[in-house]
Amino acid sequence: MPFPAVLYAAALSQTLPPIAALTRWGRPVPVPARWVLAWCGLLVVTDAISLAVNVAHRQNLWLQYGAVPLGSALVLWALSQWQLNEVLRLAYRLAIVVLVVATIAALLVLRPEPMFEQVVEPFHALVLLAASLNTLLHRAVRTTGSIAGEHWFWIALGLSLYFAASVSIGPFAVALLASNVDWVRQAYIARAWTGVLAFVLITTGIVCPLFRRESGGRS
Amino acid sequence: MSAVPPGVWWAFLTAGLALAVILLALGAALVIYQRRFVALHRRHAAGLLKAQEEERAWVARELHDDVLQRIAMALHELDGDAPEAERTRVAPVRAELEDLALVVRRVASRLHPAFVEREGLVPALRRLTAELAEASGVALTLTEEPGAGTLTPAPGAALVAYRVAQEALANLVRHSGAARGAVQVRGNGDAFEVVVADRGRGFAPADGGTPGHLGLISMAERARAAGGRLTVTSQPDQGTTVRLRLPYRGPA
Numbered sequence: 001m002p003f004p005a006v007l008y009a010a011a012l013s014q015t016l017p018p019i020a021a022l023t024r025w026g027r028p029v030p031v032p033a034r035w036v037l038a039w040c041g042l043l044v045v046t047d048a049i050s051l052a053v054n055v056a057h058r059q060n061l062w063l064q065y066g067a068v069p070l071g072s073a074l075v076l077w078a079l080s081q082w083q084l085n086e087v088l089r090l091a092y093r094l095a096i097v098v099l100v101v102a103t104i105a106a107l108l109v110l111r112p113e114p115m116f117e118q119v120v121e122p123f124h125a126l127v128l129l130a131a132s133l134n135t136l137l138h139r140a141v142r143t144t145g146s147i148a149g150e151h152w153f154w155i156a157l158g159l160s161l162y163f164a165a166s167v168s169i170g171p172f173a174v175a176l177l178a179s180n181v182d183w184v185r186q187a188y189i190a191r192a193w194t195g196v197l198a199f200v201l202i203t204t205g206i207v208c209p210l211f212r213r214e215s216g217g218r219s
Numbered sequence: 220m221s222a223v224p225p226g227v228w229w230a231f232l233t234a235g236l237a238l239a240v241i242l243l244a245l246g247a248a249l250v251i252y253q254r255r256f257v258a259l260h261r262r263h264a265a266g267l268l269k270a271q272e273e274e275r276a277w278v279a280r281e282l283h284d285d286v287l288q289r290i291a292m293a294l295h296e297l298d299g300d301a302p303e304a305e306r307t308r309v310a311p312v313r314a315e316l317e318d319l320a321l322v323v324r325r326v327a328s329r330l331h332p333a334f335v336e337r338e339g340l341v342p343a344l345r346r347l348t349a350e351l352a353e354a355s356g357v358a359l360t361l362t363e364e365p366g367a368g369t370l371t372p373a374p375g376a377a378l379v380a381y382r383v384a385q386e387a388l389a390n391l392v393r394h395s396g397a398a399r400g401a402v403q404v405r406g407n408g409d410a411f412e413v414v415v416a417d418r419g420r421g422f423a424p425a426d427g428g429t430p431g432h433l434g435l436i437s438m439a440e441r442a443r444a445a446g447g448r449l450t451v452t453s454q455p456d457q458g459t460t461v462r463l464r465l466p467y468r469g470p471a
Contacts, residue, residue, distance in 0.1 A: 086252055087245075087248050087249055087252045088248070090247075090248035090251055090252055091244045091245045091247070091248035091249075092244070094243075094244045094247045094248050094251075095240060095241070095243075095244035098240045098243045098244050098247075099240055102236060102239070102240055106236065118229050119229055119232055119233050119236070122233045123232075123233045123236040123237050123240075126233060126234065126237035127237045127240050127241060130237070130241060
């Protein structure tokens with residue numbers, strides 16, 4: 001059965017934010033957003049290597065063992081720089097260490113192959129979903145004026161959507177794998193559409209200041 | 220009873236792991252932030268105390284070098300070659316000027332007790348207790364352990380000990396209602412102690428509104444900034460003991 005086109009679109013949508021960054025014509029991207037771009041780059045590279053390994057009929061799950069913690073670290077570091085509260089900023093950065101240690105412990109205790117997708121990836125996604133949502137709400141409450149012109153708003157919204165899909169759809173699909181393959185297919189298609197929308201939102205955040213008359217305020 | 224689908228257990232495990240990570244990170248962040256805040260507060264307090272001492276020293280120098288010198292010049296003018304009748308007429312002015320000089324000298328030495336560095340801690344404390352006893356009517360005694368008279372803490376530590384004793388004795392005179400008070404000085408190999416005790420009305424240490432409470436905080440900050448420790452023991456109607464322990468090498 002051929003892969004639905006939306007799955008390819010979802011993979012390609014990960015390149016939108018880096019491409020959008022190039023259209024800023026030399027105007028610097030805010031520092032936290034650069035870490036989000038690094039995360040997008042990691043996703044693209046991981047997918048490309050994963051595809052190449054798969055074409056060579058080799059097992060490619062091992063890529064995720066390193067890419068997932070590294071990606072989480074990049075996102076948490078980016079989100080930490082948007083925190084207005086010193087304690088939260090510290091907590092986000094310390095969470096990187098705790099997350100990595102917890103991942104290693106989980107991999108050692110659980111058999112990696114079936115459990116990584118069912119436990120470790122969703123657990124990372126849950127932490128990142130909480131971090132993204134907290135950033136979105138915490139800053140939105142403290143922002144006077146319109147938040148639609150703030151790059152952090154679009155990026156945090158996109159991240160929240162992406163990780164919400166990872167938390168809910170991934171484990172759901174794995175649980176259904178044995179009973180209804182068609183539902184699994186639908187679940188991954190839904191996840192792909194959500195991913196496309198998420199990266200469009202993140203791209204909006206990357207280009208967002210381009211339409212503002214004057215830049216200002218904290219990033 | 221239907222079996223719980225395995226997927227539910229993994230969902231619980233996932234949620235549990237995520238919650239554990241979040242709580243651990245938040246807890247660690249709170250602890251680290253609190254430690255940084257306390258360290259910043261202590262540095263700030265030490266800086267304020269240092270600035271306060273420098274300000275006092277400056278005022279004391281101005282009083283000594285300017286005001287006292289002018290009073291001395293005025294007294295010298297009054298001592299000039301005037302006839303006896305003239306001298307008798309200005310005698311009250313002379314007496315007033317001499318009294319003024321004494322007051323200014325006392326204020327200057329209270330602001331910055333240079334004699335602590337010049338004469339040593341124990342003689343300075345002996346002078347302090349004598350002056351306060353005379354001014355207040357409270358019987359104050361100073362006892363020193365054998366060898367304490369030869370204590371030679373660093374000037375910074377000696378000044379801190381003097382200030383703490385000064386504040387503790389001021390509190391004793393103002394708030395304790397005691398007729399007697401005692402100051403003890405003792406030292407061992409690496410630290411020395413100054414203890415001020417009375418059997419007055421005491422106070423409940425947890426009572427933040429007690430008169431003199433801010434003075435206790437200031438004493439504790441001075442002790443901490445000098446690398447020492449201040450202990451205040453008191454209960455209502457059971458008197459008060461203020462114990463300061465300082466290493467010999469005080470702040471620079």
